[in-house]
Amino acid sequence: MADSTWQWDETLYAGSARHYSVGRWPYPPEVAEAIGTALDLDGTGRLLDVGCGPGSLTLLLAPLFEAAVGVDADRDMLAEAQRLASEAEVTNVEWRHLRAEELPADLGTFRVATFAQSYHWMDRPLVARRxxxxxxxDGAWVHVGATTHQGVADDDPLPYPRxxxxxxxxxxxxxxxxxRRAGQGSLPTGTPSGEGEIMLAAGFSGPTRLTIEQGIVAERSVDEVTSAVFSLSSSTPHLFGDGLPAFEAELRDLLTTAARDGVFAERRRDVGIVIWRP
Known part of the structure; x- marks a missing residue:
């Protein structure tokens, strides 16, 4: 990690799972289209989504495969993923509660492994090798990088306040x-970089880089922005302890005052896709 004193613990996203589907934008359909085209996906093979969270990417990509497995260390995230899969009538996904470092866990062979906003929380060299x-x-490792809780910080005119x-x-x-808080610890210098060197050292070749340009202006409610805050590892609900009600009251008051008729607007950020080959 960027801070060698930080260690993963199971409270990293405790209490945030229910806020994801409210506070974070879904990945656009163009992400699935781009990955499917780049990898010639035809509905066969299996997908492994590592650090799947509530299945945000898993459920988008699952129709491109015969079967998919979503792996996450947070039980609440997997429960939310199962709920959303049922709502979307996606039936070809299996959800497994385990850390990435515990792989392969007798899960078998996969055509594609994906990591979406998750790899930086792991023992990256170990996970890359496994x-x-x-x-x-002929498989592929796909890293999807995006900021889905917050829009572009610019001065372009929007229909509502940011x-x-x-x-x-x-x-x-x-x-x-x-x-910055993260679970029971902190990350003074943020999450780590240097993914390319780790992947090459693990024997991967590449990468191929794709960008999904969005630029869409999205309206957001006070509830949605509140959930966006609670969806973050740095401000997940349990971190506030007994101060949670007071914090949420102040946050909602701040947002209500800043919004116009309870509405904000933000321009959605681009999504980056990085493909490595084994």
Whole structure:
């Protein structure tokens, strides 16, 4: 990790699962289209989504495969994934509660392994080696990078005010301190970089990079922005302890004052796709 003193623990996203589908934008259909085209996906083979959370990417990509497995270390995330899969009538996904470091876990061989906003929380060299051994010879590792809780910070005119993210961050810091929280620990220097060197050292080749340009202006409610805040590892509900009701009351008051008729607008960010071959 960026901070060698940080260690993963099971409270990393405790209490945030129910906020994902409310506070985070879904990945656009163009992500599935781009991955399907780049990898010539035809409905066969199996998908492994590692750190799947509530299935945001798993459920989008599952129709491109015969079967899919979503793996996550948070039971609440998997329960939410099962709920959303049932709502979407997606029936070809199996959900497994385990950490990425526990792979291969007798899960077998996969055509594609995906990581969406999850790889930086793992023992990356170990996971890269283990997942590479789980891929078919013509398989692929796909990393999807996106910021889905917050839009582009620019000055373009929008139909409604932008959420006051700097003031939101100041409020979080007032309750939790100036250093970014993450589970029981903190990340003073943020999450790590250097993924390319790790992948090459693990025996992968590439990468191929794709960008899904969005630019869509989306309207957001006070409830949605509130859930966006609670969906983050740095401000997941349990971190506030007994101060949670007071924090949420202040947050909602801030947002209600800043919105117009209870509505914000943000321009959605682009999504990056990085493909590695074993």
């Amino acid at each position: 997942v590479r051994d789980m891929l078919a010879p 959420p006051p993210w700097p003031r939101i961050n100041e409020l979080v810091a007032r309750y939790l301190g100036p250093v």
